Amino acid sequence: MIRVLVAKLTSCSGCLNEVIYALTHSDIRAKYNVTYFTEVLNVDKISNAELAFIEGSITTKHQEEFLKNLRSQVEFLIALGTCALMGGVQSLRLEGNIEDVKKTIYPEPRYIDILSEVKPVDSVVKVDFAIPGCPINGDALVSFLRKYALGGLPVAIYETVCSECKRKNIPCIIVTQKSPCLGPITISGCGALCPQFGRGCYGCYGLKFFDITREKINALLDRLVELKVDEGNLKAILLAYSFKLYSKLKESRC
Amino acid sequence: MIKVPELQQVKLYAGKLSDLERVMEYLRQRFNGATFMGYKLQNSMPVFGEINSLSDMPIRVSDIQRPGYYELIAGYRFRLSYASPKWYLLPPEHSILKVSPDYEFVDSTNNSLANKVVMFGIKSCDLNAIAVLDAILIGKHPIYTKKRSSVIAIIIEECLEPAETCFCSITGTGPTVLKGYDLAYARLDEDTVIFKAGSTLGEEIIKATGLREAVQEQVKSYYNAVERAMSIMSTRLPHLEEIQKALRRNVINEKLWKTLSEKCTGCGNCNYVCPTCFCVEIVDRVEESYTTRTALWTACCTYTYGLVAGGHFRRDLYMRYRHFILHKFLFYPKQTGGLLGCVGCGRCTTWCPLGLDLKETLVKVVEEVR
Numbered sequence: 001m002i003r004v005l006v007a008k009l010t011s012c013s014g015c016l017n018e019v020i021y022a023l024t025h026s027d028i029r030a031k032y033n034v035t036y037f038t039e040v041l042n043v044d045k046i047s048n049a050e051l052a053f054i055e056g057s058i059t060t061k062h063q064e065e066f067l068k069n070l071r072s073q074v075e076f077l078i079a080l081g082t083c084a085l086m087g088g089v090q091s092l093r094l095e096g097n098i099e100d101v102k103k104t105i106y107p108e109p110r111y112i113d114i115l116s117e118v119k120p121v122d123s124v125v126k127v128d129f130a131i132p133g134c135p136i137n138g139d140a141l142v143s144f145l146r147k148y149a150l151g152g153l154p155v156a157i158y159e160t161v162c163s164e165c166k167r168k169n170i171p172c173i174i175v176t177q178k179s180p181c182l183g184p185i186t187i188s189g190c191g192a193l194c195p196q197f198g199r200g201c202y203g204c205y206g207l208k209f210f211d212i213t214r215e216k217i218n219a220l221l222d223r224l225v226e227l228k229v230d231e232g233n234l235k236a237i238l239l240a241y242s243f244k245l246y247s248k249l250k251e252s253r254c
Numbered sequence: 255m256i257k258v259p260e261l262q263q264v265k266l267y268a269g270k271l272s273d274l275e276r277v278m279e280y281l282r283q284r285f286n287g288a289t290f291m292g293y294k295l296q297n298s299m300p301v302f303g304e305i306n307s308l309s310d311m312p313i314r315v316s317d318i319q320r321p322g323y324y325e326l327i328a329g330y331r332f333r334l335s336y337a338s339p340k341w342y343l344l345p346p347e348h349s350i351l352k353v354s355p356d357y358e359f360v361d362s363t364n365n366s367l368a369n370k371v372v373m374f375g376i377k378s379c380d381l382n383a384i385a386v387l388d389a390i391l392i393g394k395h396p397i398y399t400k401k402r403s404s405v406i407a408i409i410i411e412e413c414l415e416p417a418e419t420c421f422c423s424i425t426g427t428g429p430t431v432l433k434g435y436d437l438a439y440a441r442l443d444e445d446t447v448i449f450k451a452g453s454t455l456g457e458e459i460i461k462a463t464g465l466r467e468a469v470q471e472q473v474k475s476y477y478n479a480v481e482r483a484m485s486i487m488s489t490r491l492p493h494l495e496e497i498q499k500a501l502r503r504n505v506i507n508e509k510l511w512k513t514l515s516e517k518c519t520g521c522g523n524c525n526y527v528c529p530t531c532f533c534v535e536i537v538d539r540v541e542e543s544y545t546t547r548t549a550l551w552t553a554c555c556t557y558t559y560g561l562v563a564g565g566h567f568r569r570d571l572y573m574r575y576r577h578f579i580l581h582k583f584l585f586y587p588k589q590t591g592g593l594l595g596c597v598g599c600g601r602c603t604t605w606c607p608l609g610l611d612l613k614e615t616l617v618k619v620v621e622e623v624r
Contacts, residue, residue, distance in 0.1 A: 166526035
């Protein structure tokens with residue numbers, strides 16, 4: 001049995017739910033022994049294991065230490081989801097001053113001990129494998145677990161959301177509906193979940209880390225503006241875009 | 255390029271839209287149980303799929319196509335859907351191998367095959383695209399070969415008015431058909447349909463449906479329309495030989511290709527919608543009961559293409575964009591025994607979300623030489 005730890009930082013647990021779903025497969029349960037998983041086990045101590053899954057981004061000093069400790073206990077660390085890889089939705093607060101952000105929510109902001117920044121997991125420890133998405137694609141996780149148990153790893157395929165639309169016979173919603181969609185610059189893996197319901201991709205899998213430069217992003221944004229896409233919609237979609245590469249977007253027109 | 259005098263040897267017949275319906279009906283009885291495939295409206299968007307009647311087909315719409323733009327309006331000049339017969343012949347995702355946990359191999363090329371297929375209403379460019387795929391895949395790709403052999407009849411609809419993105423007269427693939435079809439029809443106006451036979455089956459259909467020979471005036475306006483369509487398209491691009499010569503000269507012009515691909519994001523839409531693109535990537539899907547080796551369409555404009563263990567053949571995007579163009583215009587003929595990889599359908603241009611125009615790229619390459 002392969003010993004596994006499942007841990008989380010600042011996040012919504014949506015990706016962890018996919019881990020739970022994955023463990024409902026009997027062939028996977030037969031090969032993995034989960035020894036730490038606060039959502040399902042009454043164990044609060046981390047012990048040595050072969051694998052660890054980590055969800056969420058680092059927003060407190062304590063989390064950073066927790067993560068370093070986790071890394072030192074395992075051989076293979078897998079980052080799960082947009083938060084762990086790019087900061088996630090909580091990175092939206094980077095736009096404002098941290099003290100102001102605290103004040104908007106908490107009556108006693110001085111008790112809130114958080115970092116002014118939001119750090120993806122790989123900015124603190126080495127990550128061996130990543131499964132992107134918000135939440136991650138459950139099939140990708142199941143596939144990883146099965147292949148890992150056989151002694152292999154999934155082969156990463158670097159494509160865009162467009163490839164998934166076309167293979168699913170979904171006509172391009174930019175071309176036919178002038179919808180603001182970030183599919184052409186976003187990495188594949190989601191199965192074109194949003195476009196198949198007529199909604200533009202907002203890039204939860206993250207910007208392609210190859211081919212895409214500031215000029216390319218601007219070219220897409222210019223095209224969307226040319227098509228008279230609602231600017232409010234476009235801004236909203238960009239604000240929610242992947243965060244590790246946020247600086248790249250910030251330099252562009254948005 | 256197709257010359258009009260060549261065409262005039264074919265006898266033309268005239269009928270109404272209702273006659274087209276009768277043609278379909280005849281074929282249905284003739285090939286009992288056959289599946290009809292063609293462009294069809296699904297959620298008011300044209301796709302490629304199974305047709306049950308004429309009303310499934312986009313017969314009451316016209317498409318407006320521009321770079322990165324597609325719209326349907328009321329009319330009778332439907333050109334193309336983004337999907338081509340490739341969606342049936344070489345499906346986006348097909349399993350090529352199944353292995354059970356005790357290493358027993360299962361032939362998985364047998365499933366999901368329609369026994370008999372009639373391609374109904376496909377365009378001349380797509381017919382030529384099938385010929386290109388045939389040259390490359392028949393006998394080599396078991397699924398394509400099986401699916402292709404299931405096609406028992408091909409009925410062509412000829413375009414009498416090109417879309418803004420079309421250039422089939424340049425690539426010599428339209429708008430009319432000369433061979434490789436059973437029956438072809440063209441819509442002279444909203445209700446008048448001109449028919450011609452391309453095989454004994456075609457002649458049989460015409461005889462059985464009692465179509466009358468077209469009158470002089472109809473024949474004249476048909477040829478006029480064909481000629482007009484060809485002359486509209488001929489102004490859009492230089493001659494093919496000139497394009498190919500310019501491409502050959504500019505293969506290593508890095509600066510040019512970088513400029514041409516400036517707006518390209520490598521999304522691969524052009525490849526997926528291209529009726530002649532046939533590249534696949536292989537993915538192993540491990541399941542509880544068996545493992546499936548699946549082929550998925552891939553695109554030479556995406557990063558995966560050229561990525562191998564230990565390196566990458568085309569790391570930069572401009573190299574992949576260049577490969578896409580060079581393959582279509584220079585390399586396909588070497589693979590197919592002379593057939594061009596581009597059939598002038600313009601899908602890559604219409605369905606590029608960034609609105610990159612293939613014609614513009616080719617014109618710029620030619621200008622570079624001039």
